[in-house]
Every structure is written in structure tokens, then in C-alpha cells.
Amino acid sequence: MLTNIRALAQQQSRTSALGLVPAFILGASTALSFAPYSIWIIYPIAMAFALWQSSHLKPYASFYYWLSFGFGCFAVGISWVHVSIDTFGGFPLIISLGLMGLLALYLALYPALTGLGLAWLSRTNTPSKWRNLVLFPALWVLTEWARGWVMTGFPWIWAGYSQTQGPLKELASIIGALGLSFVIALLAGALALCFSKRYKSLVVLLPLTAAAAFIAPKLSDIHPTGESVKVALVQGNIPQSMKWEPDQLWPTLIKYMDLSREHLDADIIVWPEAAIPAPEEMVQDFLDNANRVANLNNTSIVTGIISRQHGDFYNSLIVLGNHNQKVQETPDYQSDGSNQFKKHHLLPIGEFVPFEALLRPIAPFFNLPMSSFARGDYLQPNLSALGHQIAPAICYEIVFPEQLRDSVNQDTDLILTVSNDAWFGTSNGPLQHMEIAQMRAIELGRPVMRATNNGVTAVVDEKGNITASIPQFETGVLITSIPLVKGETWFAKIGQTPLLILCGLLFFVGFIRRKLNS
Numbered sequence: 240m241l242t243n244i245r246a247l248a249q250q251q252s253r254t255s256a257l258g259l260v261p262a263f264i265l266g267a268s269t270a271l272s273f274a275p276y277s278i279w280i281i282y283p284i285a286m287a288f289a290l291w292q293s294s295h296l297k298p299y300a301s302f303y304y305w306l307s308f309g310f311g312c313f314a315v316g317i318s319w320v321h322v323s324i325d326t327f328g329g330f331p332l333i334i335s336l337g338l339m340g341l342l343a344l345y346l347a348l349y350p351a352l353t354g355l356g357l358a359w360l361s362r363t364n365t366p367s368k369w370r371n372l373v374l375f376p377a378l379w380v381l382t383e384w385a386r387g388w389v390m391t392g393f394p395w396i397w398a399g400y401s402q403t404q405g406p407l408k409e410l411a412s413i414i415g416a417l418g419l420s421f422v423i424a425l426l427a428g429a430l431a432l433c434f435s436k437r438y439k440s441l442v443v444l445l446p447l448t449a450a451a452a453f454i455a456p457k458l459s460d461i462h463p464t465g466e467s468v469k470v471a472l473v474q475g476n477i478p479q480s481m482k483w484e485p486d487q488l489w490p491t492l493i494k495y496m497d498l499s500r501e502h503l504d505a506d507i508i509v510w511p512e513a514a515i516p517a518p519e520e521m522v523q524d525f526l527d528n529a530n531r532v533a534n535l536n537n538t539s540i541v542t543g544i545i546s547r548q549h550g551d552f553y554n555s556l557i558v559l560g561n562h563n564q565k566v567q568e569t570p571d572y573q574s575d576g577s578n579q580f581k582k583h584h585l586l587p588i589g590e591f592v593p594f595e596a597l598l599r600p601i602a603p604f605f606n607l608p609m610s611s612f613a614r615g616d617y618l619q620p621n622l623s624a625l626g627h628q629i630a631p632a633i634c635y636e637i638v639f640p641e642q643l644r645d646s647v648n649q650d651t652d653l654i655l656t657v658s659n660d661a662w663f664g665t666s667n668g669p670l671q672h673m674e675i676a677q678m679r680a681i682e683l684g685r686p687v688m689r690a691t692n693n694g695v696t697a698v699v700d701e702k703g704n705i706t707a708s709i710p711q712f713e714t715g716v717l718i719t720s721i722p723l724v725k726g727e728t729w730f731a732k733i734g735q736t737p738l739l740i741l742c743g744l745l746f747f748v749g750f751i752r753r754k755l756n757s
Contacts, residue, residue, distance in 0.1 A: 258292065258300070259307040265289045266311025266350075272401035273316065274670035279405030282398055283423050287430035290375060294366045294431070298358040305354025309347030314340065316396045319666030326479075326664065346393065349382040360749040362756060366435050371428030377745035379424040380417055384739060387417075387639070391587055394638050396671065398423045403674045403681075407448065408703055409455040411681040413729040415640055418738050422448060460726040461684040461701055467720045468627060468653070470698070471505035472690040473498050475514060476714040479661040482692075488517055492525050495542075496532075498716055503536035505718065506565070507624045509690040510542035512634050512657040513554065518545045519574050526559065526572070533560025534570035539624035543633070543657050546579060551613035553581040556631050556657065562623045578623055581615025582633040584642060618645055627652045627723075630685070634658040637676050644734055647683045652723050654685045659692040669695055669711065677703040684728040686721045 265285040272282040293304045321339040324330065330338070356378045361370040379398070387394030399419030402408045411419055426448065429441040475495055481487045492515060499508050515522055522544075533540045539560040546555035558578050562571035571578065621628040630646040630653070637643065637656040647654065656676050660669035673695040680687040681703035689697050694711025698719050707719040 258296070258304050261292065262289060262304050262307035263311035266308035266313075267315040269312050269396075269398075269401070270316040270667075273396055273667070274403075274674040275667060277401075277404040277674075279401050279407075282401040283427045283430065286398070286424065286427035287434070290371060290427055290431040291366065291434040293354060293358075294370070294435075296354075296358055298355050301358035302351050302355040306344075306347050306351035308354075309350035310343055312350070312396070313343040313346040317343070317346075317668075319663045319668030319671075322664045322666050322668070323662040326662075346386065349386045350379075353378040353382045356746075360746075360753050362753060366432055366437070368432070368440060371431055372425060372440060373745055374749050375428045376421045376424035377742040377749075380421045380738065380742045381746060383420050384417060384735070384742075391584070392639065394640075395675075400671075400674055400678060403677050403703060407452050408678075408681055409452050411678060411703075411730065412459050412461075412684060413455055414738060415682050415730045415735055416678050417640070417735050418730075421738060421742070456702075459684060459728050461724050461728060462726050464723045464725050466723045468507060468625075468723060469505045469718070469720045470688055471499065471502040471508045472688060472696050472698070472709075472717040473508065473510050473514075474691060474694060474696040474709060474713070474715050474717070475511065476693045476712065477661070479659075482513075482516055482659075482661070488522075491516060492522065494714075496529065498714070499540065502716055502718060503532070503538055505538060507627065507629075507688075508533075508538060508540045509655065509657065509688060510540065511690045511692045511696075512543040512659045513545065514542050514657075514692070515544040518547050518552065519557070520547065523574065526557075526574070530559045530570045530572040534567060537561065537565050537567075537625075541622065541624055541629070541655065543659075546576070546581065548576055552611065553615055554585075554612050554633055555582065555615075556580040556622065556633065556655075558622055558624050561625055563626050565625045580619055580622055580631040580633070582612070582636060583615045583617050583619075584636045584639055585612055585614055586635045617642070621646065621648070621651055622655070629653045629655045632656045632679075637672070637679055640679065640682055641734055643679055644683060644731060647685060647731060649725070649727065651685060653721065654679060654683065654687045655690075656687060657690045660695075661693045665712070673697060673705075677705065682728065682730045684724065684726060684731060686724070688721070 265288055268285045269282050271278045289308050293301050296304055320342060321335060324335040324338055357374055360374055383397050397416050397420050399416035402419050407419060407422060426444060429444045432440050473495055477491055495510050495514055529540060539558050541556060541558050544555055544557055546553045559572045560570050561567045562578050621630050628650045630651045632643050658672065660672060663669055676687050676689050677699050680699045680701055684701045686701055687699040695708060696717050697705050697708035698721055700706050701724050707717055709715045709717045
């Protein structure tokens with residue numbers, strides 16, 4: 240009895256003193272794998288060390304170890320969230336830091352559940368191929384996927400996004416970002432076995448993974464059409480503190496029109512999210528004028544705006560000018576909701592407030608401008624600009640691969656994402672946001688246009704490479720021609736479902752094995 244108590248005490252001491260701090264450091268180091276650093280190799284190495292260190296832990300200790308790992312990952316990796324809370328939240332610093340810590344702790348629960356499930360299902364005190372190469376990748380993917388939809392979802396800094404600039408990124412055209420998370424967890428599991436002097440798995444997996452990454456683009460039928468579209472992406476650089484001030488409305492509209500005037504020879508002009516910071520009916524004269532200007536110059540202007548329908552307000556995109564072909568006698572825009580996109584996946588607090596009767600009186604953070612939007616339909620038609628079909632995603636929506644996948648079809652020419660990342664200042668948030676947009680281009684095999692208020696405004700080709708951009712925090716217009724492509728990637732055809740079925744089956748087999756051996 241005394242021996243058991245002593246052993247339990249030693250285990251607890253080891254977890255608290257020798258485990259949690261290194262776990263936090265390993266988790267924090269993964270932030271270097273994402274933009275702007277993009278040192279892709281760090282993530283699998285950090286994960287491998289964490290897997291190796293936790294291999295001898297009991298379920299409860301493994302839970303806390305991976306909770307510490309996850310807390311380090313998110314406390315550092317998404318620390319940029321604090322910028323908006325601190326600058327616009329109206330909270331004292333200690334409270335805003337506390338809110339940021341609570342968010343990181345909540346997100347850390349998902350890696351913690353991986354650790355708990357791994358220790359409980361494997362029932363071993365030594366690393367094994369079953370534990371490292373089967374259970375761990377399956378559990379990691381299932382918990383990352385859950386993080387992407389529970390409580391509306393926050394699928395930021397998935398492990399797979401660390402490969403946006405890495406050698407495995409081409410695999411995303413088949414298995415997507417979540418599939419890359421599986422591959423990284425698999426390689427980390429093999430590397431962790433090496434720490435126990437078991438090298439065979441890594442020796443086999445490395446060349447297989449390299450071969451798969453080499454072959455992946457050859458399996459895609461994405462091909463150029465020979466056509467191109469000239470675009471002008473306008474970066475207005477409107478300070479967030481001024482954006483929603485009533486007396487700044489017309490100066491803002493005039494600024495966007497003036498910036499566009501010299502580039503009316505472009506096929507498509509894009510203004511960012513809520514570039515027109517007012518409901519349609521309030522600025523109808525301006526819209527009618529811009530509509531005629533676009534038509535006379537044989538162009539389309541796609542702009543973010545606040546629309547209203549049946550008394551509800553929506554964060555929307557509309558198309559001014561010519562919708563169906565380059566040369567038209569009259570423009571097509573009508574303020575009736577046609578050829579319009581209404582944002583579906585709203586950002587909690589920023590665009591809707593859960594439990595608003597309780598939270599809104601607490602602080603200005605819960606009363607941000609335009610935080611009472613209604614939700615648009617999940618599936619909406621592509622926007623049409625000069626006959627080109629454009630699949631839109633407003634700001635946060637670009638992080639949801641299946642939602643955008645459902646919007647892209649064989650006729651889609653371009654993906655458009657617009658955003659206003661001025662909420663996050665000079666932090667890494669906008670750069671990570673850009674990185675995620677690049678991954679969507681790889682997955683779906685379509686060029687991406689990204690127009691933002693103050694950056695990153697850029698164009699990405701169908702392979703996820705930024706082909707043109709303008710500096711952050713400057714007023715400017717990005718002018719470039721985008722070669723168009725056709726065809727479908729494998730991910731566009733099959734999505735995440737096969738991967739999730741595989742991981743679910745592996746989990747089920749692990750559960751059955753656990754029960755049979757208990």
C-alpha cells in the first residue's frame with residue numbers, strides 16, 4: 240500500500256515539475272511553424288518530443304501534459320487575439336489578459352483530449368507502433384476537426400497549416416489541411432519512436448511521404464484555360480477607430496472611388512469587407528453612381544457592404560456594374576439581393592453575441608460596431624462579375640475548408656476572400672489569416688483574390704503561392720492579371736469525409752482492443 244502511494248506521489252511530482260513546463264515550451268515553439276516565421280520543421284519535432292515525454296504517463300497525467308502543450312501552442316500562437324480585446328474591448332489589462340488565457344485554455348482542451356484518449360486506449364508504459372502511428376494521428380485529427388465546429392468552431396493553426404510553405408503542401412490538393420495534420424502526427428509518432436532507438440518506421444515513412452508529395456500534383460487535373468482576368472484590389476487603410484464613425488462615411492466612400500478611378504480598365508475591382516460601412520439604402524445614390532461608372536468602363540466592382548432584408552442586417556458582398564459580360568448597354572446591379580453574398584459563418588462577439596442580454600451590459604467589448612448580424616444561407620450561388628464565377632468567403636469564413644469546398648464548383652473561376660484585419664494591428668493574426676487562404680487555394684485548385692482594409696492584400700495561384708501583394712498598413716491598389724484554370728482537385732471531389740471515417744474507424748478499433756484487453 241505504501242509503495243503504491245509513494246509511486247503515485249512520484250508520478251504526480253514528475254508530471255508537475257518535469258512535465259508541464261517542458262510541455263508548455265514545446266507547445267509554444269509550434270508558433271514558429273506558422274506565418275510569419277513558417278519554420279515548418281518545428282511542429283513535427285515539437286510534437287514528437289511531446290509524444291515521447293508523455294509515453295509513460297497514466298491517463299490523467301497525460302491529459303494535463305497535453306493540456307500544457309496545447310496551452311503553450313495557443314497562448315503564443317493566437318496571442319494576437321488579445322490586441323482586439325485590449326484595444327477595443329474596454330477592459331482593464333488584467334481582465335483582457337485573463338480572457339485571452341481562458342480562450343487559450345479552452346482550445347488546449349482538444350490536445351488534452353488527445354493525450355487522455357491516447358493513454359487510456361494504448362494501456363502501455365512504453366512507446367509502440369500502434370500507439371504512435373495509429374492511435375495518435377487518428378485522435379489528433381479527430382480533436383482538431385472537433386475544434387473546427389464545436390461552439391461554431393475555431394479551426395485556426397491546425398497542424399496542417401504549418402506546411403503552407405513546407406514541402407508537403409502539395410498533398411493538401413488530395414487530403415486537405417486536416418489530412419496534412421494526420422501526416423505530421425504520423426511523422427511525429429515515427430520520430431518519437433526514434434528517441435527510443437526504434438528507427439525503422441521513420442526510415443520507411445520519410446521516403447513514402449516524400450514520394451507522395453512529389454506525385455500529388457501529377458494526380459490533379461487542374462489545367463490552365465489560356466484566359467486571364469485583370470484585377471484591381473483596393474486597400475483603403477481606414478483606421479479601425481474611424482471606420483464606423485458616421486462623419487467618416489462619405490470620406491471613406493470617396494476614398495475608395497478615387498483609388499479605383501485610375502484602374503477602371505481592370506476587369507474586376509474589389510473593395511474589402513464592409514468597405515461601405517453602411518446599409519445599402521443609406522448610400523443608394525453612391526451605389527447607383529458607381530454602378531453606372533463601372534458599366535461605362537466595362538468593369539465590375541465587388542464590394543463589402545451592410546445589406547438588409549426583412550429587417551435583418553447582413554455582412555454582404557454585392558457586385559456593381561456588369562454581371563454577365565464585359566460589354567453591356569446597361570449595368571446589372573439591383574438592390575434586391577440578386578448576385579449578392581451574405582456571410583454565413585459569423586464571428587462570435589464580433590458579428591453576433593451569444594447570450595447578448597447577459598453580456599452586452601458588461602463592457603464595450605460586447606457592443607462592437609455591427610455585432611448583431613443575421614446569418615446568410617450556408618450554400619449560395621457564386622457571384623458573377625463580367626461572366627466570371629467567383630466563390631466568396633468573407634473574413635473568418637476562409638478558415639472553414641468544407642464550407643468553401645461546397646461553394647466551389649466546376650464553373651468557379653476564382654475564390655475571393657475579403658477581410659478587415661485592422662482589429663489585430665501589427666500582430667501575426669493577419670499573416671496567419673493569409674496563410675490559411677493560401678491553403679484553400681491548394682485544396683481547391685483555384686486562384687484566390689484577397690482584398691483587405693490594411694493588409695494582407697494579395698493574389699494566390701492555384702498552387703498556394705503568393706504571386707502579387709502590396710505592403711500592409713499602406714493605402715494602395717494591387718493590379719495584376721490572374722491566369723484562369725479549370726479542373727478539380729481530389730480534395731474538391733472527396734473533402735474531409737474519407738479521412739474522418741478512417742480516423743473514426745481507427746478510434747473504434749482502439750476502443751474495442753481496450754475493452755478486450757481490460
